[in-house]
Amino acid sequence: MKEYTKDKRNRVKRGANRALYDTESVHKILDANFMGYVGYVYDGYPITIPMAYGKKDDKIYIHGSTANRMLTSILENEKISMTVMNLDGLVLARSGFHHSVNYRSATLFGNLKKVENDKEKTDILENIVNHMVKDRWDSLRPMNQQELDRTLVAEFTIETASAKVRAEGVGDEPEDYKEEVWAGIVPIKQIAEYPIADKGLPQKMDIPKHVLDYYQQNK
Amino acid sequence: MKEYTKDKRNRVKRGANRALYDTESVHKILDANFMGYVGYVYDGYPITIPMAYGKKDDKIYIHGSTANRMLTSILENEKISMTVMNLDGLVLARSGFHHSVNYRSATLFGNLKKVENDKEKTDILENIVNHMVKDRWDSLRPMNQQELDRTLVAEFTIETASAKVRAEGVGDEPEDYKEEVWAGIVPIKQIAEYPIADKGLPQKMDIPKHVLDYYQQNK
Known part of the structure; x- marks a missing residue:
């Protein structure tokens, strides 16, 4: 099983029993979604932006307008992260303490680089559109040069990552099972x-x- | 209409026509959700963590285990942000360029402080549980002292915020409407x-x- 290197960025500090570092678990979550939360530091402030992404092997692709100062600023940043999550259910326990949610999340760390080549940019935009809706791209009017020029495309190489998954029932204190409190799962999708x-x-x-x-x- | 102050943190730089700074728009998005993406800077790295939240007036509440080094680290941080988003639909245009999504998002900036008082902590945990499922708290076995001691509760004061909303149909180039490409919206919820x-x-x-x-x- 191929695993991501654990370092201080991706090591899961709480609920370590739910942490997964294998590339397969991380990619399964990335394949099940197309919107990620990109985190970057802007003038000392942490900023998180929801963005659509595409992926191929260990590369994640994002894009935006060249007029997008936010994306330009992300590209100037050496350090970015991306978090992707599926919320799968509410865990309604007998105590407030054990209330929780079922989820699958992945957090990626790495570097972004701007893609300059037109052919490569076009392939990546196809990848992003088809990652949202499989086989969509070929039905579309082709990109033109002006659109390509106005589109900024960036490639994110995953340096390290971790996943965290909770997919189980209610976990109450042993003595609480006698309480007459309704407990259970409300599945969310x-x-x-x-x-x-x-x-x-x-x-x-x-x-x-x-x-x-x-x-x-x-x- | 009460508005948040615009500064370099919350000013929307791209798609400014979709930006909203009034408190009502921001709170409507916060009321429609209970999971937010908390961004903080850890050793220079931007990290984004999905967290359940509660809210009251201009305060947002989060919580975690006192054994949670992540939350402790967030509390040491002066600067945090929180992003909340609903994905409402895919916008499938005639060109790749005009593909988009319909969504409602809010980004908040402010400071976190730890809540120490037991009564206040209990009220906040009630707020967080009831923000997830209205009226849940009163049906539960009450918190005990040991659980309170093991729970870290933090209050986030919104200093400034912005919302961004896209809630419309396909916006294609005028000359593309003649193209025989299926375009439309796929609502998501x-x-x-x-x-x-x-x-x-x-x-x-x-x-x-x-x-x-x-x-x-x-x-």
Whole structure:
């Protein structure tokens, strides 16, 4: 099993029994999502921005407008992190103390670099769009040069990472099981509702397979 | 309309037309969620941790174990931020360039202080549990002293904040509306599934109203 190196950035300090350092567990969480929380330091302040991402092997891709001073500032930063989480349920215990949530989260640390080559940029934008909705890119009007020029693309190399997962029932104190308190799990999930066609031609078209597939897999 | 002060931390630099600085918009997003992404700087590295929160007026409450070195480290930090987001939909445009998501996000900046008083701590833990599931606290076995001693409670005062909201249809280039590309919105939401009773007494009990209410409001 391939594992990420443990250092002071990714070592899980609390609930270490829920920590996972193997690359497979981390990538499973990254594959199940397309929005991550990118953390960076701006003038001494920690700032967290939700961003869509793509991925390939140990690279994570983000993008934004070249007019985006935030992304420019992230690129000047040597140190960034990204956190991705699925909330899977509420854990309602018999005591307040043991209330919790079920979740899968991954935190990545590494460096960002700007991608300059147009072909490489285009491939990465395809990767980001298809990471959101599989097979979407090929149905689209192709990128043009002006759009490419206005798009900043950055590649994040994962230096180290950790995952944390809670996927179990209520864990109450032994003496609390006699209490007449309702305890249990409320499962939580993110779903897609039926796609809504835009005005014009899409209203007369069949919803394409890649969009219906997305809906079916997430409903 | 009461607004947060704009400074370099919260001023939205990209998509400024989607930025909101009024306290009502920010609090509406905070009321619609109970998990936030807390950002802090640890040894120069930006770290983002998902945490459950409670709130009252302009105070946000978080908690953790006193054995939690992460939370202790956050408390030593003068500067923290918190980001909360709802993902509301995929915006599938005719070009890759105009792909986007609909969302509501809020970012808060301020200072954390540790809460020491037992009565105040208990009230805050009640606030956090009830912010997750309304009216839950009164059904629980009360906190005991040992649990209180093992729980670290922190109060975050919002110094400034901003919200960003995208809640609209596809925005394609005028010349792209003739393209035979399916475009539209795929609404996304977080739902609760039917509560699952824990072993023992809860299996014989009716699911209480506060749990059923949570389920009904989120299904």
